[in-house]
Amino acid sequence: MATGATQSNGTTIYSVAERAGVSIASVSRVLQGSTAVSEKTRKRVLDAAEELKYVPLAAARSLAVRHHEAHGLVLPELSGPYYSELLMGFESRAADLGQSVVLMLAEGKDNLPAAVRKLATRVDGLAMLGSAAIPESTVTALHGSKPVVLIAGDPRTDVDTVTSENTHSAEELTSHVLGHGRRTLRFVGDPDSGPDVRDRYAGFLAAHSAAGLTAAEPLRISLREADGTALADRILSGDLATDALVCANDELALALIKRLREGGTRVPDDVAVVGWDDVMTARYIEPALTTVRQPVRELGAQAAERLHQRVTGGSVEAGPLVIPTHLVLRSSCGCAPGHRPDPPD
């Protein structure tokens, strides 16, 4: 490593052509595996490329063919399993479709719109999380020049959207808790913080009406651990009467359970707690967390797929795409432990 011997060696399609004793057109042809090329030429080109350690310049190809063969993906951040799963699904499908993925994390960018615009510069289309805090104006502006798909945002008709089902599962979950005889349920999370939480709250409400009950106001806190812990303290102090907490995500539910038990409250006996997402910890905590499993990976894959359809202009099955979720009953809701086996991963 004494000398920076590494850098991009300046071999181009010309060097290869020369070495192989053919024209650049032929080199291009064999490298693209495209049109007919004689076996002899093919071999000579391949050998030359090998010897020269030729690495094509994607930019040049992109320029010539006028597309990037890359999808952009904007996520808020990556903590927790949710975004990771989504990303895995997206990357995997994108790769299957021959697309690279260039990733951008919103967190920490001081000028998000600018960052997104820059991203748009090098991809054929981009997918972004509804929660990534991209200004609406930026979204529509982009959408004016490149295909955009929104993930887990509000279904809408002017832009492609891919979301997972919220309201129905939330209603089902809430009804289940009600079925355990609980009556003073509280929804934990701020319905105004985003479409997901809003819809889950709507399901919470719906379950109450269906049972002829009226639901209490939501406990509007952020979806982070610290806020859950603080809320648990309020409950422990007797400040807040409840026998079941329906949380907008698992992180909150987990924090609540942990602190509540530390404070001597029995879960689920004194207060049941249910979450949303089915993160790994949900299975490990005592009591195991009843929650809702989202097919997050599938969500990502669908987004990549949809985007690709738009980019290639192929058959565009329009309309918002909604992916179903399902309940995972464990014991934190009041079900007997071992009541049902965990579904396989």
Add this chain to the structure above:
Amino acid sequence: MATGATQSNGTTIYSVAERAGVSIASVSRVLQGSTAVSEKTRKRVLDAAEELKYVPLAAARSLAVRHHEAHGLVLPELSGPYYSELLMGFESRAADLGQSVVLMLAEGKDNLPAAVRKLATRVDGLAMLGSAAIPESTVTALHGSKPVVLIAGDPRTDVDTVTSENTHSAEELTSHVLGHGRRTLRFVGDPDSGPDVRDRYAGFLAAHSAAGLTAAEPLRISLREADGTALADRILSGDLATDALVCANDELALALIKRLREGGTRVPDDVAVVGWDDVMTARYIEPALTTVRQPVRELGAQAAERLHQRVTGGSVEAGPLVIPTHLVLRSSCGCAPGHRPDPPD
């Protein structure tokens, strides 16, 4: 959405120039914020670009300036917090340096070397995890044409490497467990599965020699939950005598604790269990897991930084980079609960 109204509108630097009544050179200049341009021209260009919804084509710029302004990153996959953290660190630093990141996940690619070569085509340099299963030959071949940095692999001198400290912390951790009076420790994980595990096992060994003890053979299983559970069953069956398990990662430790306790074994009383990584669940499980915290995010950031130095050919502080780790003592090792507060996140 009736018509695919969306696609890449064909506005180029020429359209903008025409609209603004200036030359393309001027447009380029204001868009790059480069050379002096009169205030008047600047405004006209900006307005024109705005009206035309102009989105530059990164490929054209890349071709002209002869670099991509992008870093490639190859990870094995994304489950668990480790790779996510790494990725966040990498993306964040890369963004600070003005680089896009194009991500590739090794998992599921049938032809990895080909995929990596394709990636190399569109970035200025690439970072990859030592554990991503890239054939050595591919690495060196790539390294011949673009800067490469290896993350969490073996420190080496022919390629840049960024790793976190393993052996020393493992020794410290093991000594700590020994200090609790445990004597039949078992190391859980396969030292041959990669440099990380190998080095942790080396520390395990070192601690034993330092105490004048001889260590038992490692329990060679994969780092996944299922294997941990299976191992716990073996222990429960009395098949394996041990009073402390030093696990190669948290996932294993967690699975072990869970199953062991389900089986009636007390942790840490009957058998202590410690892990590595400090994943989120480590704090939630009962008993809270003693483990080693890796500055994973920093690892990613350093990789991005190092790569960028290589790419720009700037001052190349050569040599492998090793980032320190530190013990997080909780109660699964035998320390009294509440023994020490969790460090803040």
Add this chain to the structure above:
DNA sequence: GAAACAGATGTAAGCGCTTTCAACGATGAG
């Protein structure tokens, strides 16, 4: 008032690749 200069702008030459089109040689049919 002319010369010298500085700032702003335009002209044009690539950057490395794909792809159309024409040219070529070899082959088979008539």
Add this chain to the structure above:
DNA sequence: CTCATCGTTGAAAGCGCTTACATCTGTTTC
């Protein structure tokens, strides 16, 4: 033997952008 045909190949024209370099205008200086 000639002509059409076919499979291969090469020449060359871009793709949209950056950036020397040349040009032009308006100042400043003596």
